[in-house]
Amino acid sequence: DGGITQSPKYLFRKEGQNVTLSCEQNLNHDAMYWYRQDPGQGLRLIYYSQIVNDFQKGDIAEGYSVSREKKESFPLTVTSAQKNPTAFYLCASSIVGQQNTEAFFGQGTRLTVV
Amino acid sequence: AQSVTQLDSQVPVFEEAPVELRCNYSSSVSVYLFWYVQYPNQGLQLLLKYLSGSTLVKGINGFEAEFNKSQTSFHLRKPSVHISDTAEYFCAVRYKAAGNKLTFGGGTRVLVKP
Numbered sequence: 001d002g003g004i005t006q007s008p009k010y011l012f013r014k015e016g017q018n019v020t021l022s023c024e025q026n027l028n029h030d031a032m033y034w035y036r037q038d039p040g041q042g043l044r045l046i047y048y049s050q051i052v053n054d055f056q057k058g059d060i061a062e063g064y065s066v067s068r069e070k071k072e073s074f075p076l077t078v079t080s081a082q083k084n085p086t087a088f089y090l091c092a093s094s095i096v097g098q099q100n101t102e103a104f105f106g107q108g109t110r111l112t113v114v
Numbered sequence: 115a116q117s118v119t120q121l122d123s124q125v126p127v128f129e130e131a132p133v134e135l136r137c138n139y140s141s142s143v144s145v146y147l148f149w150y151v152q153y154p155n156q157g158l159q160l161l162l163k164y165l166s167g168s169t170l171v172k173g174i175n176g177f178e179a180e181f182n183k184s185q186t187s188f189h190l191r192k193p194s195v196h197i198s199d200t201a202e203y204f205c206a207v208r209y210k211a212a213g214n215k216l217t218f219g220g221g222t223r224v225l226v227k228p
Contacts, residue, residue: 004157006157018121031214033215036219040123040220040221042118042120042204042218042219042221043158043218044218045215046215048214048215049135050214056225058215063163069137082144090157090158092158092216094214096214102148102160102163103151103216104160105150105159107156107157108155108156108157110155
């Protein structure tokens with residue numbers, strides 16, 4: 001079945017550590033996105049990529065980094081510069097060039113700083 | 115700036131009663147509109163979308179939404195809710211001039227009571 005896989009489902013990080021969240025899709029979508037979800041704030045865009053080896057900052061990119069070396073993969077690194085990383089992170093993908101199609105979401109990764 | 119406002123952060127409702135979730139967006143220029151549902155600790159699932167044509171859109175699980183261009187609204191309704199409709203609901207807008215990016219509202223948490 002086609003879809004988006006995020007791993008791990010739960011992740012704990014010590015303060016000062018970098019951690020990487022995985023996102024893989026087999027939908028053959030060109031565009032991929034990372035969102036952060038906090039209670040009552042909806043989803044905020046961190047980074048997005050519309051093609052391999054290219055990506056753009058979203059609304060809250062500070063303290064995060066991404067790479068897009070393969071079409072299927074868009075890992076997100078939460079760096080030690082992110083002051084409040086505890087949140088639910090969602091990865092999504094969509095077709096490029098067809099704005100009338102929806103984005104498809106993974107099941108999310110819950111990151112907790114301990 | 116483009117924005118999406120969901121006017122109610124929480125909506126308690128009794129089982130078999132109707133429910134309406136309100137969504138307003140900031141611009142009357144060309145848009146595509148979506149409603150997503152999120153069950154606890156899961157990703158987002160598409161309920162329905164408005165692309166063009168009829169302003170009344172029917173989705174999964176008995177939900178429907180009405181696009182009102184003059185009021186820049188896209189309210190979601192269900193005539194009779196079930197306990198299983200307890201979830202968080204997100205309105206999202208894709209502005210045609212903004213490429214593939216989706217802008218989300220803050221979400222509405224629906225709690226269905228027996």
